[in-house]
Amino acid sequence: MNFxxxxxxxxxxxxxxxxxxxxQAQEAIPLKYGAQRIGKRTDPAMQRWRDNRFGQFIHFGLYxxxxxxxxxxxxxxxxxxxxxxARIPNAEYEKLxxxxxxxxxxxxxxxxIAKNMGVKYSVITTxxxxxxxxxxxxxxDYTIANTPFGRDLLKEYVDAYTAEGIDVYFYFxxxxxxxxxxxxxxxxxxxxxxxxxxxTFTLNQVSELITNYPEVxxxxxxxxxxxxxxxxxxxxxxxEQRMHELKPDIICGSRLxxxxxxxxxxxxxKNLMGDYEQGWExxxxxxxxxxxxxxxxxxxxxxxxYHSSWKGxxxxxNELIEMIAKATSLDGNFxxxxxxxxxxxxxxxxxxxxxxxxxxxxxxxxxxxxxxMAKFKxxxxxxxxxxxxTNALYMVVxxxxxxxxxxxxxxxxxxxxxxxxxxxxxxxxxxxxTKNEYVxxxxxxKSNEIYVLKLTLKKGDSVGNYVAPxx
Ligand code: LM5
Numbered sequence: 001m002n003f004x005x006x007x008x009x010x011x012x013x014x015x016x017x018x019x020x021x022x023x024q025a026q027e028a029i030p031l032k033y034g035a036q037r038i039g040k041r042t043d044p045a046m047q048r049w050r051d052n053r054f055g056q057f058i059h060f061g062l063y064x065x066x067x068x069x070x071x072x073x074x075x076x077x078x079x080x081x082x083x084x085x086a087r088i089p090n091a092e093y094e095k096l097x098x099x100x101x102x103x104x105x106x107x108x109x110x111x112x113i114a115k116n117m118g119v120k121y122s123v124i125t126t127x128x129x130x131x132x133x134x135x136x137x138x139x140x141d142y143t144i145a146n147t148p149f150g151r152d153l154l155k156e157y158v159d160a161y162t163a164e165g166i167d168v169y170f171y172f173x174x175x176x177x178x179x180x181x182x183x184x185x186x187x188x189x190x191x192x193x194x195x196x197x198x199x200t201f202t203l204n205q206v207s208e209l210i211t212n213y214p215e216v217x218x219x220x221x222x223x224x225x226x227x228x229x230x231x232x233x234x235x236x237x238x239x240e241q242r243m244h245e246l247k248p249d250i251i252c253g254s255r256l257x258x259x260x261x262x263x264x265x266x267x268x269x270k271n272l273m274g275d276y277e278q279g280w281e282x283x284x285x286x287x288x289x290x291x292x293x294x295x296x297x298x299x300x301x302x303x304x305x306y307h308s309s310w311k312g313x314x315x316x317x318n319e320l321i322e323m324i325a326k327a328t329s330l331d332g333n334f335x336x337x338x339x340x341x342x343x344x345x346x347x348x349x350x351x352x353x354x355x356x357x358x359x360x361x362x363x364x365x366x367x368x369x370x371x372x373m374a375k376f377k378x379x380x381x382x383x384x385x386x387x388x389x390t391n392a393l394y395m396v397v398x399x400x401x402x403x404x405x406x407x408x409x410x411x412x413x414x415x416x417x418x419x420x421x422x423x424x425x426x427x428x429x430x431x432x433x434t435k436n437e438y439v440x441x442x443x444x445x446k447s448n449e450i451y452v453l454k455l456t457l458k459k460g461d462s463v464g465n466y467v468a469p470x471x
Contacts, residue, residue, distance in 0.1 A: 049218070056338060063083070126171060240256065265279055
């Protein structure tokens with residue numbers, strides 16, 4: 001091709017790109033029930049959610065009583081799904097309420113365990129798919145009030161966690177296997193009338209929760225995938241509006257929402273609905289995302305409610321700590337699930353992990369709380385995190401090298417002044433090897449220890465990237 005031809009092709013390409021880009025820009029579909037905001041929230045409540053970084057999930061309900069077993073048979077599906085897995089009729093399942101005695105329940109003990117683990121927020125199942133409510137709802141009798149335990153478990157939880165300075169969030173499933181008006185799909189006029197009544201019931205319950213437990217910081221909706229919901233853009237929009245009327249800075253993930261065309265989480269224009277990506281169930285992204293996000297994780301495989309015999313792989317403390325670090329390094333939150341036992345206590349395995357994680361967080365939490373993505377690339381030894389407020393940079397070392405040396409690539413021009421392991425005051429020897437690389441003499445790590453190095457950059461160098469949105 002001669003020069004002129006090349007130029008012509010180039011100009012043509014430019015033109016075509018322009019045509020596609022403008023066409024796409026014009027294609028925005030007008031939506032009544034789509035995203036209510038584009039880009040990250042910039043208010044203090046949302047910044048607090050980000051700064052918290054590490055949270056706890058609690059799955060507790062009637063399913064905690066059978067703990068994965070029904071009539072002597074073990075069900076290896078998720079324990080909180082046992083009503084469905086073992087096809088238990090309502091009348092039989094409801095009898096579990098008689099066994100809800102909770103002799104060992106002490107919300108302050110749960111809160112202490114959470115506090116010592118280092119979480120800054122906690123999400124509890126106020127009502128899972130089974131429909132049983134952990135609070136005395138005036139809109140149904142299927143609640144904790146009508147059990148031998150009888151007390152308002154949710155209130156005790158809210159008070160105890162709030163007293164420990166832990167923010168509380170409410171998990172709420174829209175699916176309700178116990179409610180006569182709930183429908184997974186709407187196939188007749190009768191269904192349609194029932195589901196309309198169910199919408200009112202749900203709005204009432206959400207309002208009741210916000211009104212009676214004003215400490216709640218946000219909602220974690222679930223069970224929004226059935227056809228009845230996917231066709232209910234206006235309903236999920238109404239819930240969002242109602243929550244904001246009652247509590248303007250309430251936080252709610254994307255799982256609640258669907259637009260009028262049936263697009264879930266992201267509307268038909270690909271804009272995130274709700275405040276953060278809430279689809280990360282038992283998985284973490286591998287790269288940065290444009291939105292806030294939160295991953296929720298189980299200790300065993302897919303078990304959220306109490307299961308008395310965990311099968312398969314059970315994560316150890318370091319696996320979970322690595323996930324906390326990874327989430328932080330990618331500007332996301334990490335929430336670890338607990339499934340308390342039917343007597344109200346927390347199982348020993350979970351208590352031990354909570355303690356191990358808590359020990360690590362007490363020493364190294366500085367690299368997690370208030371932190372986010374650094375502008376330095378991920379490297380083989382682990383994860384960089386950065387605190388934009390203090391301009392500190394952290395290396396969370398998950399792969400201690402046999403060489404005893406950590407090679408650290410930094411952007412050109414970056415000068416590291418000092419490197420100190422958290423929990424120590426002695427700086428490590430730091431060599432500048434080539435233009436963009438430092439070699440750090442690693443601390444003598446105990447085997448299997450994840451440690452954190454705090455780097456101080458030359459004054460004026462920014463660790464940024466995790467730029468908190470401007471207020
Ligand atoms: C699995 C994978 C992606 C989205 C949804 C599911 C099914 N998950 C559930 O039904 C409930 N969500 C969990 C937080 C837990 O409550 C589980 O029972």
